[in-house]
Amino acid sequence: MAAELRSAFEHGTLVLTLGNPEHANALVPEMCSAGVEVFSSAGSNADVHTIILTGAGADFCSGLAPHRWPVRGREERGPDVDTIDRLHDWIEAIHTCPIPVLAAIEGTAAGAGCTLALACDLIVAASNSTFSARDTHAADSPNGGASWFLGRSLPRQLAAELLLDGATISAERLQLLGLVNRVCEPAEALRNALDWAAALAQTPTDELAAAKELLASAPDHGLTQHLALERERLLRGRRA
Template sequence: MSAALLTSRPAGNDTTLLLTLSNPGVRNALHPDMYAAGIEALHAAQQDASIAAIVITGAEQFFCAGGNLHRLLDNRAKDPSIQAQSIDLLAAWITALRTCSKPVLAAVEGAAAGAGFSLALACDLIVAADDAKFAMSYARVGLTPDGGGSWFLAQALPPQFAAEVLFEGKPISAARLHKLGLINRLATTGTVLQTTLAWAQELASVSPHALAHIKMLLGAARKQPLATHLLAERDSFVQALHHHDALEGIQAFLAKRPPRYRST
């Protein structure tokens, strides 16, 4: 079986789209076919009002080993543009994850290495097994990061620790990253996907309109000064107040009942 990104709706949780990295024999190593499928799946999810959240995981309780070194060796014999095109497609998938208006959660068992780590970092929330490992192992094979790995780590970690992770390329425990806030929740091995799907289902009870705009504000906060961001928050708040989700949410809160948000 070749590399593939499998899509499904988990039983009993039809508001969540599950994307499973599958590349048997090479620990779900990434492939351009996966990138293209991921972009297509996110585009479809964006248009499907019945999908409230997206979960990315790996087959056979292993998230992703990153790039396939055998494929990279083969690409050395080809024009450099071939590898550049592959990285551009990965970047397009990472961008689609960041710009998708719906929450994206990573469920990490085993390990997330190289671009697999970058992929997990591109998600909004990360749930990991308490014994999972994360590694930006590029430098150990003479390479440099792709998929936004260096950008995400520089944003999320103290400068010295980000440098350590990237310079050494050694595995970092999920527990250590959890203490630093890079991982949201730890779960017992074998229960990570179940835990993540339950969280995704919980997010389905929150206003989809509010979540979309909060995700947009978080992304914008990384690149604009406070004065500009305060204006963006004002405009978002006013627009949200006059959206039907706010009417339902406020009325439900005052009536002490669960809100019933309808598709936008």
């Protein structure tokens, strides 16, 4: 079966499933391109209140597909560079999406799979799931924004442990570190994410979008400037 990004719509929630289970849902360029397209359109679709990203079968995503990864010393790197560019476009599309994006994690989330999860707003992970900043299929260096997300979310020494050591970290430990929101029983991540998405859908989408916008911009502003932005956004919502 060809690798693909599958989509289903359930009560206002768009469920996107990484479909390459024979290879632990490793990413190929077509999946990344499809992800960019879906997120670009979903953000302006009034029927979509939330998005869930999950994986088919026992794993979330093991990273970039091995035959797509750049090899040291190889002169012809065109297709592999294209894959990385498409992945980065997808990561940005997830991170800037105006509606809430949840990751439902089972099994392995490694390398690009880990950063796909980190790009989401909320993470629900099975208790037996594991995370690693390093691709299962080996990589030259962090990819998909791993160093950016971890550097902004964790103290430097903890981020360095994940990036330099390449260790596999349990969902429970990442919850203690604040990177995973909820830990659930194995095989229950998607159901728990759907329940959470249904609860979020009770809040108007413009309010959720405002909260995401302000949260994303907070690190770039001092308190006085950010208070002015909150005031402006609140008044804009009342005028709408």
